[in-house]
Amino acid sequence: MSSRAPYWRLSSFYLFYFASLGALVPYWGLYLKSLGYGATAIGTLMGIVMATKIISPNIWGWIADHTGKRMAIVQLGSLLAALTFMGVYVSSDFWWLVLVMAVFSFFWNAALPQFEATTFNYLAGEVHRYSSIRLWGSVGFILSVWGVGYALEGQAIQWLPHVLLFLFAAIWLSSVVVPEEAAGHMLLDHQPLRQVLAKPAVAGLLVACFLMQASHGPYYTFYSIYLEEVGYSLNKIGLLWALGVLAEVGVFLVMHRLVPRFGLRWLLMLSLLMATMRWVLIGLFPQWVSIMIMAQLLHAASFGVYHAAAIQMIHLFFTGRHQGKGQALYSSLSFGAGGAVGSFYSGYLYDLAGPLVMYSLAAMLSLVGTLVVYIFVYPPQASEAAGGR
DSSP states (O other), X not given: OOTTOOHHHHXXXXXXXXXXXXXXXXXXXXXXXXXXXXXXXXXXXXXXXXXXXXXXXXXXXXXXXHHOOHHHHHHHHHHHHHHHHGGGGTOOOHHHHHHHHHHXXXXXXXXXXXXXXXXXXXXXXXXXXXXXXXHHHHHXXXXXXXXXXXXSOGGGGGGHHHHHHHXXXXXXXXXXXXXXXXXXXXXXXXXXXXXXXXXXXXXHHHHHHHHHHXXXXXXXXXXXXXXXXXXXOHHHHHHHHHHHHHHHHHHHHHHHHHHHHHOHHHHHHHHHHHXXXXXXXXHHOTTOHHHHHHHHHTHIIIIIIHHHHHHHHHHHHSOGGGHHHHHHHHIIIIIIIIXXXXXXXXXXXXXXXXXXXXXXXXXXXXXXXXXXXXXXXXOOHHHHTTTOO
């Protein structure tokens, strides 16, 4: 680990940011269901959170790359996200919630890509150590998803907005203690951004990331609702979510060894293949607890290996003044556009065609992503020094 990296201050941001994700993603749909909303409305409201990632990270990434003030943007975005989320207390009307979630997520989605760029700047030539910091985000997710599932069973789900507001405030407070130094102004790259994007490997990587996150749409939007309707208690649902992220933590602990041994490209292909298997298992065997446990353990690959490999490849492709834009593009095209498409199609298919069809489409998307990586995606020469292809 680079001696310049303020390990615990960086880690605390990931802890609280992903703790908020652990409360929002698994349970916000159940909260909306408790308000009387149906599958299409829930898919739309969840999709808005993802859709703002298409625009928000790119706007804030452009500002960060031209000012060098990444942490100022992280702090401002985190504060405004907490303040605007308070709008959920005003009304539960659908169109009001659409407005609140759109404005809130515009600011909330500004923070993470710029914080990722800051973390990589601190790590300097030790980017393979990223996972040892990022794993604290997984720890936060586990604690949150298990704690909320245990505490908010039944009608107590109405307390979810209070939990989320507390976590959003904690994100802002943790961002305040991270210095701006490593996010300083950078020299312009000689290579224009459009030339970077025109490379088949870069375009292929972004397409594969889009497909991977689109395949996660049914999971992030309806997994909790799906299991509840099958007969699982909220506590068991929370434990299954936590198990998946616990497996992710295990991968983050050893990722710095896997990358030099297998290379980023093969790890990325493996993660997409494992995602395909995971969606098939969830779609076919929801009543089998043992198979659901197996499917959740595959989260180690479908998110842990995937994210660690993809974000390191993004860092290698987008250098210098393009770092913020690269992280923003990764966030907006994968978690943003991909996540939004996933939420929207799952919202329509869940009632119209059923969960099996929904998860079958998810499996097809991740399988196509595997082929895209195999055909187009090769890391730049810099990554071969860290482990080859």
